[in-house]
Amino acid sequence: MSLFTIAWKSLRQRWLASSLTTLSVALGVALMVAILIVNSVVDDMFSQTGSGYSLIIGAKGSETQLVMSTIYRMDRPIENLPWRYYREWQDHKWVEKAVPVNLGDSTEDGGFPIVGTTPQYFTIDPVPGRPYRMKFKEGDGFDSTWDAVIGSQVARKNGWDLGSEFRMVHAGQDDHVHDEKFMVKGILAPSGTPNDRTVFVHIDGFFMLDGHDKPIEEAIDREAKFYGETREQVEERYKADLADIRSHAAEEASHGHDHAHHDHSHGVSDLQKEVTAVLLQLKKDDFGGRALDLQSQINEGFRAQAVRPVGVMKRLMDNLVGNVKDAFLVLTGLIIAVSGIGIFVSIYNSMADRKKEIAIMRALGARRQTVFSIILCESLLLCVLGGVFGLVLGHALVFVASPVIEQKAGLLIDPMAFSPLEFIVLPVMIAMAVLIGILPGVTAYRTDVAEGLSG
Amino acid sequence: MERSILQRVQCCGGGIVLHPAHRRKAESGAHRSWEFSAHHGIADSVDNPGLRVEHAGLLYLLRLAFLPCGSLMSLILRNVRKSYREPDGGVLPVLDVEHFELATGEQAVLLGESGGGKTTLLNVISGISTADEGEIIVAGTNVAKLPEPSRDRFRAEKIGFVFQTFHLLPAFTALENVQLGMSFSGRADKNYAKELLDRVGLSHRLHHRPGAMSVGEQQRVSVARALANRPALMLADEPTASVDRANQDVILDLLQKACSENQVSLLLVTHSPDVASRFSRVEQLSNFNAAVRS
Structure with a gap:
């Protein structure tokens, strides 16, 4: 025994x-x-969500707020950056992918955060090795103006499925519901990330919404100030767009245009577009020092800030x-x-x-x-x-x-x-x-x- | 010459067990012939027929005299003394045994009143307690000289204990209680444990716990447990004090029979003359424990 x-x-x-x-x-x-x-x-x-991004670029302010708002949608966005700035990063020699992210709005039902972005958003794994899993209706995709992809929790809580339509509430204005409707074209599989409770809308549609295209004069001033240029220099840069916009405005005025019933189906000039943050995935380098170089380079300037999401969250x-x-x-x-x-x-x-x-x-x-x-x-x-x-x-x-x-x-x-x-x-x-x-x-x-x- | 041989015979571990009365006669010279003392002493005292020397001659006795000490004895006590220190600082002698012997297979009873040192004597013999001085030879080993771990081991292997209140462990079944005794000697043998319980008539109660058994059955389990390690010496401390008359007879029969069958020496202590009457060798504790006499 x-x-x-x-x-x-x-x-x-x-x-x-x-x-x-x-x-x-x-x-x-x-x-x-x-x-x-x-x-x-x-x-x-x-510590892992967002680690697939080399850098997040946003307006100057709190690093934590930038990460919390961009990746976790738990905080208000800081400020917006000119669309031109995003374009510059898109063309940067070290950049593999630059994805624009616009934040602030929410769904009318359930109040889920809206992210206006491009289809490229879903090509970068939020956590390396864990790509997005999404169900699409055959033949459909997230590539048209009024397309939307929703997180699994949004689908469950709101009872939405492929083909469901919804409207958005304008940022900070609970009573301002946009007229336009987006249609659910994809549903993300549960991932345990903030994406589960997020609604992604196509950025073209996002800009089409009332109040999402910056008033032209304000946009010129803003860009001139951002780049330290004169108004004339900015107007010269967007000369064609401005001529088009102004003639369109004059035409509307002569026809007694009722803005409330404006269908916003015209294109939006890059001058009027803004971006809340830019997600960067850099090309691979031997020592991984590019992210640090770019980060210090951006942070030394006065225009924007760059953060490494993993570092901030850690x-x-x-x-x-x-x-x-x-x-x-x-x-x-x-x-x-x-x-x-x-x-x-x-x-x-x-x-x-x-x-x-x-x-x-x-x-x-x-x-x-x-x-x-x-x-x-x-x-x-x-x-x-x-x-x-x-x-x-x-x-x-x-x-x-x-x-x-x-x-x-x-x-x-x-x-x-x-x-x-x-x-x-x-x-x-x-x-x-x-x-x-x-x-x-x-x-x-x-x-x-x-x-x-x-x- | 006779006296010298007798001394040598006694020295060889009391290879021959003499009834105290005979021994006293022999020592005082009353028995002039060693044959006489040998014939009567041995024949009277040793139950094991194999050890009888009625048919042995001088040569056999001489051979006995040169055998290693204790080779035919289960127990020899020499000048064993033990005392307790009292709260007031005084000393209370409990044991003072000049000489006591028990042959292999012999069954003896020590009769004494409560407080006469019976239990202390058994504890000293088994190595549970230590004597202040003296020799305690059990199956050829001087227990008094063993360090505690060796005494524990020795007790597990050579001594069977039957207690007044059985001392079965309530969490264990009858079979497990018997096996438990084996565990400490490293001789776990479930089949033998079952066989022992069968021999004490409890084959149908193997898996019952003590609480579900009668007192008589419990004491039978404790007898089986005491035999589990095939001991050389069985010590029984008032084994029938807690049972009724009918059970007393059953248990004593069982104990005596089991010891006889297994060639185990039995030393039983009791205060009951009734119990003592069942044994051929009865010692009054007061006769050889000077501590009690004083």
Whole structure:
């Protein structure tokens, strides 16, 4: 009969106390597992989403705000940049892809954030190696003016499917609903990224909406100021467009044009277009230093800022989310430690009742080390069983909670997700068991056999 | 010459067990003939027919005299003393045994009142407690000289214990209680454990826990457990004190029969003359424990 068998039978004899102490350990471990998994998902989302982009270029301001608004759609966009600036990056020799992103509007139903962009947006993996998975109706694609692609959560919550139509609310003006309707042409598969709760509309359609084409005079001033040019220089650059726009305006005025019923089907001049941010994917270089070069080059100027999304989010994670994570881990660690103390108290208290049992074993020839080991085995069994039960319970908790979390917080949690930190749970449990078992074990070790037998 | 041989015979571990009365006669010179003392002493004391020397002559006795000490004895106590320190600092002598022997296969009962040192004596013999001085030779090994881990091992292998209150572990079934005793000697043998329980008439109760058994059955389990390691010496501490008369007879029959069948020496301590009457060798503890006499 092995020591573990003897220990197990002894625990079974005190099944209520044993079960409760095991359960307390299991709950602590389960909580820790759940926190670790949710944390790794959050960590993954924040540290990896957007890592497919070399740089994000946006208006001067907070780096975090630029990333949070562009990648996570959790913050308001800073300001817009001239379309010409985007074009320049498009033609840059180091740039593989430059994708314009316009933000600020939201859907009329559900208030999901709108991203006005080009089809190229979906050619850059937001996380390297994890391309967009999308379902399209046969023959359709995200390439026409009024096309839209929606995230999985948007489709589920709004009950939209391919072919559904929707309207948008203008940025910051809840009562200003654009007349134009976009049609859902693609639905993204769940990815656990902010894209799940985003609506992507074709940028051509985006510019067609009322208020999305900057008034001409304002646009000239803005571009002149941005590039440090005179109004004349800007007008000279857009001479053809301006002539067209002005003649169109004169024609409308002579026909008593009612702007409210304007169909906005005419093209928008590049001068009037703006972009909230530009996502850059650089051509591969030998040392990966181009991103840094471009970033410092842009940031030294006064026009815009460039950020590396991974770096910004890592800082944010370390400074804010990291602390929260540490706080949670410390908390769960304390819960497990308290459970450990519970086990200690349970075993230690039982020692008084078990003096006789230990004395009998000693009388039958068990050595002091043997009874010490039996107590240690009991502690090990309680801790390891609690640990294993906690791991299972923790994953079960995640399994049950993942659909709810996805629905409430938009976090896509793999029910079978496993955090590498879980590997240390059992060694920690074993170490704790040894610590817990020492004192009761010594009590068993010191039990006076003759006294125990007569007691 | 006779006296010298007798001493040598006793020295060889008391290779021959003499009834105290005979020994006293021999030592005082009342028995002038060693044949006489040998004939009567051995014939009276040794139950094992193989050891009878009625048919042995001088040559056999001489051979015995030159055998290693203790080779035919299960237990020899020499000048064993133990005392307890009292709370007021005084010393309370509990054991003072000049000489005691028990031959292989012999069954003896020690009769004594409560507080007479019966349990202490058994604890000292089994190595549970240590004597202050003296020799305790069990199956040829001086237990008093063994360090504690060796005493534990020795106890597991050579000594069977039957307690007054059975001392079965409540978490274990009858079979597991018997196996438990084997575990500590490293001789786990489930089949033998089953066989022992079968021999004590409990083959139908193998998987019952003590709580589900009668006191008589529990004591039978404890007898089986005590025999599990094929001990050389069985120590029984008031084994029938907790059972009724009917069970007392059953348990004593069982204990005596089991020890006879397995060639195990039995030393039983009791305060009950009724129990003692079942044994051919009965020792009054007060006769050889000077601590009690004083």
